[in-house]
Amino acid sequence: xxxxxxxxxxxxxxxxxxxxxxxxxxxxxxxxxxxxxxxxxxxxxxxxxxxxxxxxxxxxxxxxxxxxxxxxxxxxxxxxxxxxxxxxxxxxxxxxxxxxxxxxxxxxxxxxxxxxxxxxxxxxxxxxxxxxxxxxxxxxxxxxxxxxxxxxxxxxxxxxxxxxxxxxxxxxxxxxxxxxxxxxxxxxxxxxxxxxxxxxxxxxxxxxxxxxxxxxxxxxxx
Amino acid sequence: xxxxxxxxxxxxxxxxxxxxxxxxxxxxxxxxxxxxxxxxxxxxxxxxxxxxxxxxxxxxxxxxxxxxxxxxxxxxxxxxxxxxxxxxxxxxxxxxxxxxxxxxxxxxxxxxxxxxxxxxxxxxxxxxxxxxxxxxxxxxxxxxxxxxxxxxxxxxxxxxxxxxxxxxxxxxxxxxxxxxxxxxxxxxxxxxxxxxxxxxxxxxxxxxxxxxxxxxxxxxxx
Amino acid sequence: xxxxxxxxxxxxxxxxxxxxxxxxxxxxxxxxxxxxxxxxxxxxxxxxxxxxxxxxxxxxxxxxxxxxxxxxxxxxxxxxxxxxxxxxxxxxxxxxxxxxxxxxxxxxxxxxxxxxxxxxxxxxxxxxxxxxxxxxxxxxxxxxxxxxxxxxxxxxxxxxxxxxxxxxxxxxxxxxxxxxxxxxxxxxxxxxxxxxxxxxxxxxxxxxxxxxxxxxxxxxxx
Numbered sequence: 001x002x003x004x005x006x007x008x009x010x011x012x013x014x015x016x017x018x019x020x021x022x023x024x025x026x027x028x029x030x031x032x033x034x035x036x037x038x039x040x041x042x043x044x045x046x047x048x049x050x051x052x053x054x055x056x057x058x059x060x061x062x063x064x065x066x067x068x069x070x071x072x073x074x075x076x077x078x079x080x081x082x083x084x085x086x087x088x089x090x091x092x093x094x095x096x097x098x099x100x101x102x103x104x105x106x107x108x109x110x111x112x113x114x115x116x117x118x119x120x121x122x123x124x125x126x127x128x129x130x131x132x133x134x135x136x137x138x139x140x141x142x143x144x145x146x147x148x149x150x151x152x153x154x155x156x157x158x159x160x161x162x163x164x165x166x167x168x169x170x171x172x173x174x175x176x177x178x179x180x181x182x183x184x185x186x187x188x189x190x191x192x193x194x195x196x197x198x199x200x201x202x203x204x205x206x207x208x209x210x211x212x213x214x215x216x217x218x219x220x221x222x
Numbered sequence: 223x224x225x226x227x228x229x230x231x232x233x234x235x236x237x238x239x240x241x242x243x244x245x246x247x248x249x250x251x252x253x254x255x256x257x258x259x260x261x262x263x264x265x266x267x268x269x270x271x272x273x274x275x276x277x278x279x280x281x282x283x284x285x286x287x288x289x290x291x292x293x294x295x296x297x298x299x300x301x302x303x304x305x306x307x308x309x310x311x312x313x314x315x316x317x318x319x320x321x322x323x324x325x326x327x328x329x330x331x332x333x334x335x336x337x338x339x340x341x342x343x344x345x346x347x348x349x350x351x352x353x354x355x356x357x358x359x360x361x362x363x364x365x366x367x368x369x370x371x372x373x374x375x376x377x378x379x380x381x382x383x384x385x386x387x388x389x390x391x392x393x394x395x396x397x398x399x400x401x402x403x404x405x406x407x408x409x410x411x412x413x414x415x416x417x418x419x420x421x422x423x424x425x426x427x428x429x430x431x432x433x434x435x436x437x438x439x440x441x442x443x444x
Numbered sequence: 445x446x447x448x449x450x451x452x453x454x455x456x457x458x459x460x461x462x463x464x465x466x467x468x469x470x471x472x473x474x475x476x477x478x479x480x481x482x483x484x485x486x487x488x489x490x491x492x493x494x495x496x497x498x499x500x501x502x503x504x505x506x507x508x509x510x511x512x513x514x515x516x517x518x519x520x521x522x523x524x525x526x527x528x529x530x531x532x533x534x535x536x537x538x539x540x541x542x543x544x545x546x547x548x549x550x551x552x553x554x555x556x557x558x559x560x561x562x563x564x565x566x567x568x569x570x571x572x573x574x575x576x577x578x579x580x581x582x583x584x585x586x587x588x589x590x591x592x593x594x595x596x597x598x599x600x601x602x603x604x605x606x607x608x609x610x611x612x613x614x615x616x617x618x619x620x621x622x623x624x625x626x627x628x629x630x631x632x633x634x635x636x637x638x639x640x641x642x643x644x645x646x647x648x649x650x651x652x653x654x655x656x657x658x659x660x661x662x663x664x665x666x
Contacts, residue, residue, distance in 0.1 A: 276504065
C-alpha cells in the first residue's frame with residue numbers, strides 16, 4: 001500500500017538530526033564521550049524503538065542499519081574532540097538555538113514516518129496520529145528523563161506534542177485527499193516542523209489554565 | 223480457561239479511573255491540554271502496556287479499543303475548559319483527595335486484571351502476582367517519573383505495591399478455592415482497593431527501618 | 445553455535461549480585477520492604493529484560509526461572525529484618541563501597557552474557573557490543589531514574605558504560621581469536637569488571653571537556 005522505502009530514508013535523516021541535537025544537549029551537561037554517545041543514541045533511536053516495540057516491527061532501525069550507530073558515534077567523537085570552532089558554531093548567537101532547530105526538523109520527520117508505519121500496520125487514524133506523537137517525542141522525553149529534567153513535552157508553553165500531532169494529521173489529510181505519499185509526507189513534515197519553530201519564535205502555546213483560579217497544593221504526600 | 227471478556231470490561235473501568243487521576247494530577251502541575259492528555263494517557267495505559275509487552279499480548283488495549291483514547295481526550299478537554307465547578311469538585315474538601323480514591327480504585331482493578339492475564343498466559347502464581355503489581359503500579363510510576371518526582375511506589379509510608387500484591391493474592395486464593403472468576407475478581411478488587419484506602423486513612427505502612435541504626439551517607443559519587 | 449546454558453548460569457550470578465546492590469542502595473534511601481524489593485527486582489532484571497525485549501527473546505529470565513524472584517525477595521527480607529550485623533557488614537569501612545563492588549561484578553557478567561545473546565541472535569559485532577552496554581547498564585539506569593537521580597552512566601568521571609563496552613569487545617576479540625566461549629567469557633568478565641573497579645580506585649575517566657572553553661547556558665526553557 002504505502003511504500004516503506006521512502007519512509008526509511010526520511011527516518012535516516014531524522015535519526016542524524018535528532019542525534020546531533022542530543023550531542024549538543026549532552027555536551028552542555030559536560031558529559032564525557034560515552035555519556036554523549038549514549039544520550040545521542042537514545043535521542044536518535046528512542047522514539048522509533050518504542051514505536052516499533054508497540055507495533056511489533058522488527059528488526060529495529062538501528063539493528064537493521066548498523067551504519068547509523070557508527071555515524072552517530074563518529075559525530076560524537078568529532079564534536080567532542082574536533083576543532084573548537086565546530087562547538088562554537090553550535091552556540092553561535094546568529095544560529096539561535098541550533099539544537100532546537102535540529103530537534104524541530106527531526107520532530108516533523110519522525111512524526112510523518114511514525115504515522116506512515118502505524119497506518120501500514122492497520123491502525124485507525126486517531127491511533128496513527130498518537131503513534132506520530134510517540135515516535136517523534138519519546139526520544140526527547142527519555143533524553144530529558146535521563147538528564148533528570150521535566151521533559152519539554154510536559155512543560156507548558158511552546159507547541160511540542162501538538163506540533164507533532166498537527167504534522168501527523170496534515171499527512172493523514174493529504175493521503176485522504178488523494179495526494180501521493182511523498183507529497184503528503186512533505187506537507188506533514190513542513191506542518192510539524194513549521195508549527196514547532198513558529199511556537200518557539202512567536203512564543204505560542206495552548207490556552208493556559210487561568211492562574212486566578214485556585215489550585216490546591218498537591219496532597220499526594222501521605 | 224479463564225474468560226478474557228469480563229477482564230477487558232474491568233480493564234475499561236480501570237482505564238477511565240486512572241485517566242481521571244492523571245488528569246487531576248497533571249492539572250495541578252498547570253500543564254496545558256497536550257501535557258494533561260499525555261499524562262492521562264500514560265497513567266491509564268502505561269501499566270497495561272508494559273504488562274502486555276512482557277506477556278507478548280497484542281494488540282494493546284488502546285490499539286484494539288480506540289474509543290478509550292478518545293474518551294480520555296474528551297475528559298481532558300472537559301476538565302480543563304469546562305465549567306470551573308468541575309475542577310472545584312475535584313478539590314472539594316469533603317471529597318478528601320479524590321484522585322487518590324480514583325487511583326486506589328484503578329489500582330485494585332488493574333491488579334486483578336493483570337493477574338488474570340498472567341495466569342491465562344501460563345505464569346506461575348508468584349510471577350502472576352508480580353504481574354498484578356506491575357500492571358497496577360507502573361502507570362503511576364511513569365507518571366511520577368515524567369513529572370520528575372520519586373514515584374509513590376518507592377516512597378516509604380502507605381501501602382501501594384503491597385495493596386496490589388495482596389489484591390492479586392486474594393484473587394489467586396479465590397480461584398484456588400474454587401470460586402468463579404467473577405467472584406474471585408470482585409474479592410481481589412475489594413482487597414486491593416480496600417488495603418490501599420485503609421493505609422491512607424489510618425496511615426498504615428510496612429515496618430520502618432529503625433532510624434536509630436546508623437545509615438552511612440551514600441558513597442555513590444566517585 | 446554458542447551454547448545458551450553457560451550464559452544462563454552467568455546471568456544467574458549477575459542477577460543475584462545486581463539484586464544485592466539494589467537492596468543495599470534502596471535501604472540507604474530508607475525504603476520499606478516493598479520499595480526495596482521493587483528496586484532490587486528492577487536492578488536485577490531491568491537490563492536483561494530490555495535486552496530480551498529488543499532481541500525478541502522469550503520467556504524473560506525472571507519468567508522462566510521464578511526461583512530467582514523468590515531468592516531476591518528472601519534476600520530483601522533478610523537484609524531488612526535480619527540481625528543488624530548483616531547491614532553493618534554492607535557498610536563496613538574495610539569493605540569499601542560493597543555495593544559498588546557488587547555492581548561492578550554484575551556489570552561485567554551482564555555485559556558478557558548480553559553480548560553472547562546478541563551474537564546468537566545474529567547481530568553485527570558493533571550492535572552486539574551495544575547490547576553488551578544496554579544489558580549491563582540499563583538496570584542501574586532505571587534504578588537511578590526511579591530514585592530521581594541522574595544515572596551514574598551519565599555522570600562524567602569513572603568508567604561505567606565504557607567498562608561494559610570494553611568487556612564486550614574483549615569477549616568478541618576472544619571468540620574471533622578462536623578461544624572457547626567459556627574462556628572468552630571469562631576474559632570479557634575480568635576486563636569489564638576490572639576496568640570498572642580500576643576506574644573507581646584510581647579515579648580514571650575519559651578525557652574531560654576543557655572547562656576553559658565557554659559553554660553557553662542551556663537555552664531550552666522557552
